Amino acid sequence: xxxxxxxxxxxxxxxxxxxxxxxxxxxxxxxxxxxxxxxxxxxxxxxxxxxxxxxxxxxxxxxxxxxxxxxxxxxxxxxxxxxxxxxxxxxxxxxxxxxxxxxxxxxxxxxxxxxxxxxxxxxxxxxxxxxxxxxxxxxxxxxxxxxxxxxxxxxxxxxxxxxxxxxxxxxxxxxxxxxxxxxxxxxxxxxxxxxxxxxxxxxxxxxxxxxxxxxxxxxxxxxxxxxx
Amino acid sequence: xxxxxxxxxxxxxxxxxxxxxxxxxxxxxxxxxxxxxxxxxxxxxxxxxxxxxxxxxxxxxxxxxxxxxxxxxxxxxxxxxxxxxxxxxxxxxxxxxxxxxxxxxxxxxxxxxxxxxxxxxxxxxxxxxxxxxxxxxxxxxxxxxxxxxxxxxxxxxxxxxxxxxxxxxxxxxxxxxxxxxxxxxxxxxxxxxxxxxxxxxxxxxxxxxxxxxxxxxxxxxxxxxxxx
DNA sequence: GTAAAAATTTAGGCTCGACTAAATTATCCA
DNA sequence: TGGATAATTTAGTCGAGCCTAAATTTTTAC
Numbered sequence: 001x002x003x004x005x006x007x008x009x010x011x012x013x014x015x016x017x018x019x020x021x022x023x024x025x026x027x028x029x030x031x032x033x034x035x036x037x038x039x040x041x042x043x044x045x046x047x048x049x050x051x052x053x054x055x056x057x058x059x060x061x062x063x064x065x066x067x068x069x070x071x072x073x074x075x076x077x078x079x080x081x082x083x084x085x086x087x088x089x090x091x092x093x094x095x096x097x098x099x100x101x102x103x104x105x106x107x108x109x110x111x112x113x114x115x116x117x118x119x120x121x122x123x124x125x126x127x128x129x130x131x132x133x134x135x136x137x138x139x140x141x142x143x144x145x146x147x148x149x150x151x152x153x154x155x156x157x158x159x160x161x162x163x164x165x166x167x168x169x170x171x172x173x174x175x176x177x178x179x180x181x182x183x184x185x186x187x188x189x190x191x192x193x194x195x196x197x198x199x200x201x202x203x204x205x206x207x208x209x210x211x212x213x214x215x216x217x218x219x220x221x222x223x224x225x226x227x228x
Numbered sequence: 229x230x231x232x233x234x235x236x237x238x239x240x241x242x243x244x245x246x247x248x249x250x251x252x253x254x255x256x257x258x259x260x261x262x263x264x265x266x267x268x269x270x271x272x273x274x275x276x277x278x279x280x281x282x283x284x285x286x287x288x289x290x291x292x293x294x295x296x297x298x299x300x301x302x303x304x305x306x307x308x309x310x311x312x313x314x315x316x317x318x319x320x321x322x323x324x325x326x327x328x329x330x331x332x333x334x335x336x337x338x339x340x341x342x343x344x345x346x347x348x349x350x351x352x353x354x355x356x357x358x359x360x361x362x363x364x365x366x367x368x369x370x371x372x373x374x375x376x377x378x379x380x381x382x383x384x385x386x387x388x389x390x391x392x393x394x395x396x397x398x399x400x401x402x403x404x405x406x407x408x409x410x411x412x413x414x415x416x417x418x419x420x421x422x423x424x425x426x427x428x429x430x431x432x433x434x435x436x437x438x439x440x441x442x443x444x445x446x447x448x449x450x451x452x453x454x455x456x
Numbered sequence: 457g458t459a460a461a462a463a464t465t466t467a468g469g470c471t472c473g474a475c476t477a478a479a480t481t482a483t484c485c486a
Numbered sequence: 487t488g489g490a491t492a493a494t495t496t497a498g499t500c501g502a503g504c505c506t507a508a509a510t511t512t513t514t515a516c
Contacts, residue, residue: 005503025464038504040465045502059464059511089317090343100337107331115318233473253494266474268495273473287481287494 004106007075008032009042010053013064014072018142023062073133078105078113080126080133083163085116087127094127095169128169129160129179129215145218148195148211150185156216157182168213176200177214232334235303236260237270238281241292242300246370251290301361306333306341308354308361313344315355322355323397356397357388357407357443373446376423376439381415384444396441404428405442 012031016023025043029036046068047056053068064072082104083097092100117123124140126132131140143159150156158181161172176199177183186196186203194205240259244251253271257264274296275284281296292300310329314320320328345351352368354360359368371387378384386409389400404427405411414424414431422433 003502026462034503035505036464037466037506042503044465086340090340090347092339092343096339100340103335103337104332107335109328109331111320111324112314112318112328115320119318231472254492262473263475264494265476265496270473272495 002071005042006046006053007071007106009039009046010064010068010072011075011079013054013062014069014076017063025061028062070137073137073139075105076139077133077135078108080130081113081116081120081123082108083126083128084120084123084132088120089116093170094163094173095166097127098163098166125179126163127179128163129158130163143215143217145216146212147183147185147197147206147214147216148208150195150211150216150218152185153187154185155182155219155221156185157219158214159217160215162213165213168210171210172214175204176202182219183216230299233270234274234281235299235334237267237274238292238296238300239303239307241282241290242297242304245291253289256290298365301365301367303333304367305361305363306336308358309341309344309348309351310336311354311356312348312351312360316348317344321398322401323394325355326391326394353407354391355407356391357386358391371443371445373444374440375411375413375425375434375442375444376436378413378423378439378444378446380413382413383410383447383449384413385410385447386442387445388443390441393441396438399438400442403432404430410447411444 009028009032012028013023016027016031020027025036025039028039028043032039043054043056043062046053046062051067052065053071055063055065079101082101086092086097086100087094123132129143131142133139147156147158158177158179161177161179162168172178181199184198186198194207195211196203196205197211237256237260240256241251244255244259248255253264253267256267256271260267271282271284271290274281274290279295280293281299283291283293307329310332311325314325314328315322351360357371359370361367375384375386386405386407389405389407390396400406409427412426414426422435423439424431424433425439
């Protein structure tokens with residue numbers, strides 16, 4: 001039996017790899033809220049498990065083996081399905097779903113997973129735009145173009161937002177930045193400095209700490225409200 | 229923070245007290261699937277906790293303190309609400325809900341509890357007829373009259389069934405014994421021996437191991453199919 | 457290229473909740 | 487009432503997963 005702790009480590013390794021491309025002891029320690037020494041111990045154990053769950057060489061970081069990746073994706077599938085279910089079926093706010101899913105993901109049965117997946121129509125994205133892995137272990141590429149990299153004058157559609165900070169998510173909701181919201185980056189943006197974004201009727205100056213955590217797709221140039 | 233294990237112990241103490249009127253080390257050990265010595269250790273700890281969760285004197289059994297009872301009822305409320313939610317909202321069979329609720333009961337938030345309670349219309353009974361404790365710690369008396377004690381010729385309505393054996397629950401479902409099903413105890417039943425019960429159109433001989441685990445309310449004598 | 461700083465690992469220890477084996481206490485029955 | 491049996495408790499151990507402090511290795515900066 002795979003413990004909750006092990007599931008959390010494997011999930012964290014997957015997520016850190018997604019975000020940083022490399023998984024170090026200290027990144028894992030911060031992500032999991034444990035001491036670096038604890039990470040070393042657990043990672044050594046995962047590398048000794050049969051089947052082996054991670055590849056590990058001291059001081060060189062960690063990668064998932066196929067077996068470890070499989071477990072990670074199952075947990076992430078649970079997490080994201082549950083998030084969407086909470087939002088859709090129970091009316092949760094999008095800043096509340098993560099904490100609840102964090103606990104539920106480790107305990108639901110396959111039957112529960114299947115039932116909510118069917119009920120939601122086998123969805124592809126969670127409430128923050130993260131792709132939901134399929135049962136056979138396929139994951140779509142997450143949207144990776146940050147709003148901070150958009151060019152003045154561009155019209156963009158929000159495809160994903162970072163989900164780890166509830167206060168940030170509440171802030172976005174208040175701003176009107178929801179999934180699929182259409183934003184216009186103001187013309188003549190300052191050379192360096194906050195991007196000015198038109199959301200609905202209003203313009204806002206958004207710092208880079210904000211625009212770095214919003215991912216978008218560029219909308220084809222067209223007769224849009226902000227460009228008329 | 230109260231651990232899952234502690235929650236399980238307190239819930240078990242409550243349930244065994246309901247069923248047997250006294251809570252011994254060995255009953256707890258069987259109920260929880262652990263060794264008797266483990267129970268002694270944990271019970272001593274619960275009695276030393278502040279606030280104290282159980283009253284305990286060696287060799288004399290255990291009772292819940294008000295604080296322990298409060299925790300037990302919260303867990304049981306979770307359990308039974310979840311059972312009903314799984315049956316009602318997700319279409320679970322009634323023999324499947326217990327195992328899933330057993331895991332979920334320890335991890336759901338108050339928000340989750342409130343949302344499903346509201347969605348279900350603040351229900352009073354779970355899928356097996358067990359009363360759902362209210363948030364303020366009130367519990368209705370469970371139905372206690374066993375079908376085995378019904379008299380020949382009586383018409384009864386099923387109010388509760390034992391929920392601990394999935395095979396038994398599947399058997400009942402196949403028989404047509406659901407919550408609120410109306411049964412007729414055949415006249416001229418053998419002096420001692422299996423009760424003959426008319427369910428719908430068919431009669432069945434039910435052993436005492438079955439009729440002991442079905443609880444009923446006597447229906448007032450009336451123009452009923454079996455008594456005409 | 458080397459010294460200081462940062463990251464990582466090792467070593468040793470803690471708590472929790474289980475276990476087994478042995479000792480003790482309670483109960484039951486002749 | 488005593489002696490066998492059953493129930494319970496004590497004593498000692500173990501694995502999981504965390505911790506801190508100290509040692510080691512890697513990286514950085516001059």
